[in-house]
Amino acid sequence: MIxxxxxxxxxxxxxxxxxxxxxxxxxxxxxxxxxxxPMLVLLGAACLGVLVExxxxxxxxxxxxxxxxxxxxLVSGVALAVYxxxxxxxxxxxLAGTVAVDRPTLFLWGTLLVLAAASVLLIADRSVEPGGAxxxxxxxxxxxxxxxxxxxxxxxxxxxxxxxxxxxxxxxxAANDLLTMFVALEVLSLPxxxxxxxxRRRQLLSQEASLKYFLLGAFASAIFLYGLxxxxxxxxxxxxxDIAKAASGTxxxxxxxxxxxxxxxxxxxFKASIGPFHTxxxxxxxxxxTPVTALMSACTKVAAFGALLRxxxxxxxxxxxxxxxxxxxxxxxxxxxxxxxxxxxxxxxRMLAYSSVAHAGFILxxxxxxxxxxxxxxxxxxxxxxLTVIAAFGVVTLVRDSRGEAAHLSQWSGLGKRSPIVAxxxxxxxxxxxxxxxxxxxxxxxxxxxxGLQDGMAPLVVVGVLMSAIAAFFYLRVIVLMxxxxxxxxxxxxxxxxxxxxxxxxxxxxxTVLLGVVPGPVLDLSAVHSFLS
Numbered sequence: 001m002i003x004x005x006x007x008x009x010x011x012x013x014x015x016x017x018x019x020x021x022x023x024x025x026x027x028x029x030x031x032x033x034x035x036x037x038p039m040l041v042l043l044g045a046a047c048l049g050v051l052v053e054x055x056x057x058x059x060x061x062x063x064x065x066x067x068x069x070x071x072x073x074l075v076s077g078v079a080l081a082v083y084x085x086x087x088x089x090x091x092x093x094x095l096a097g098t099v100a101v102d103r104p105t106l107f108l109w110g111t112l113l114v115l116a117a118a119s120v121l122l123i124a125d126r127s128v129e130p131g132g133a134x135x136x137x138x139x140x141x142x143x144x145x146x147x148x149x150x151x152x153x154x155x156x157x158x159x160x161x162x163x164x165x166x167x168x169x170x171x172x173x174a175a176n177d178l179l180t181m182f183v184a185l186e187v188l189s190l191p192x193x194x195x196x197x198x199x200r201r202r203q204l205l206s207q208e209a210s211l212k213y214f215l216l217g218a219f220a221s222a223i224f225l226y227g228l229x230x231x232x233x234x235x236x237x238x239x240x241x242d243i244a245k246a247a248s249g250t251x252x253x254x255x256x257x258x259x260x261x262x263x264x265x266x267x268x269x270f271k272a273s274i275g276p277f278h279t280x281x282x283x284x285x286x287x288x289x290t291p292v293t294a295l296m297s298a299c300t301k302v303a304a305f306g307a308l309l310r311x312x313x314x315x316x317x318x319x320x321x322x323x324x325x326x327x328x329x330x331x332x333x334x335x336x337x338x339x340x341x342x343x344x345x346x347x348x349x350r351m352l353a354y355s356s357v358a359h360a361g362f363i364l365x366x367x368x369x370x371x372x373x374x375x376x377x378x379x380x381x382x383x384x385x386x387l388t389v390i391a392a393f394g395v396v397t398l399v400r401d402s403r404g405e406a407a408h409l410s411q412w413s414g415l416g417k418r419s420p421i422v423a424x425x426x427x428x429x430x431x432x433x434x435x436x437x438x439x440x441x442x443x444x445x446x447x448x449x450x451x452g453l454q455d456g457m458a459p460l461v462v463v464g465v466l467m468s469a470i471a472a473f474f475y476l477r478v479i480v481l482m483x484x485x486x487x488x489x490x491x492x493x494x495x496x497x498x499x500x501x502x503x504x505x506x507x508x509x510x511x512t513v514l515l516g517v518v519p520g521p522v523l524d525l526s527a528v529h530s531f532l533s
Contacts, residue, residue, distance in 0.1 A: 045072030049160030127498030173306030209287025224267025230260030272304030334361030366448030377447030391508025414487025
């Protein structure tokens, strides 16, 4: 209760607040809708997909969701092309400076859309796995499960979840402040946690992978957020440009700065599968439905490295000599862990998972160069690796036995004699990952290693070349196994792919060949000089 003596004071305070409210007008931030339209299309389509799940009859839901998802990707791509090719396009920030639309952002958005289109085609296919690769409402192998296998309408919520994740990825690579980046990180991660646990076969393994991914991802997000808080305490702002300004001229202790940077990088390295922050990768890659594994291995890596490139180039470019030796160690550890442990793997998906860790180390060479050549090489590598790995996982879905996908390497023995085309395609993809000339993988490694040499990182490049040579062993081992071993009597069969899977694999294979033979046009597109600061 307010005492009588306090009434005049209270009235004075209310009057002062009324005057301030009249004098201070709040202006809504300007929004460049054309610039962010590719991202808005995906997020809007994801919301529509939720409504489709609620109101469209189950019998028509699969066709509606597939059509809506592919249409959203097409419209988003057209909007991106129209904006990027416009004569009045300039690097700009919008939404009160929280989103930066510059040349690196546009290239990363285009990469995400291409890779997402191939991934969605794998997710949408219902011919390779009867009933689809995603969880049914019954126990696998039962009579009811076989009855439902012919239905195309089961678990179509995977499509809006995929679109929400892609929308978060696009916001992640364009985020111009750490708070927006954290929100985008959660938007892209939460749908993936759900998608990982929806495998139709080996459901317990899939659900275990989902739980591991969620728990480790929650820790990584908390670490990222703690780093954000420390950097805010140091700079008084979460804007990347403000952090760079504070780091370049201040008399405050650098403890908060580098502690915040360390925690921030740990969170980003987790999402990019960079060793030694990769512990979720092999289990999640193995347990998730293979189309989801393809989506994570390609698109999530693009998003994570896009954010890491922006953070290091914009906020911490001026302190590079302080943190770069630590990143050298991280890159070397990632290459060593991924290469050496991949040599011991007998499961195809786990081998590709550790291969992903090794490739993250290679990309990191270009990332920490902080030069236009390093930026360009990293962007090219992300596209090249994404196309190759999506096609590789698409082939993995085709090689099957009575229990589902033939995961063990021994089951791939003699595949070249049973299906020369599938084995030949997979061999091409393995050669690209090994960095053989005239493939996209070779051009990508050449680009990042050249950037490293130009920036004085010769020892790191030497380690990268040695690890590439060692990694070639487990890629060539698969090729030898397919073409120079006898197939087992009860060996796996190769399922004839449907239209969606055929197109997805074709996108990856054609991209792998073209980027290896005529990489010039894409290298020119990726030749961006810097991020918007």
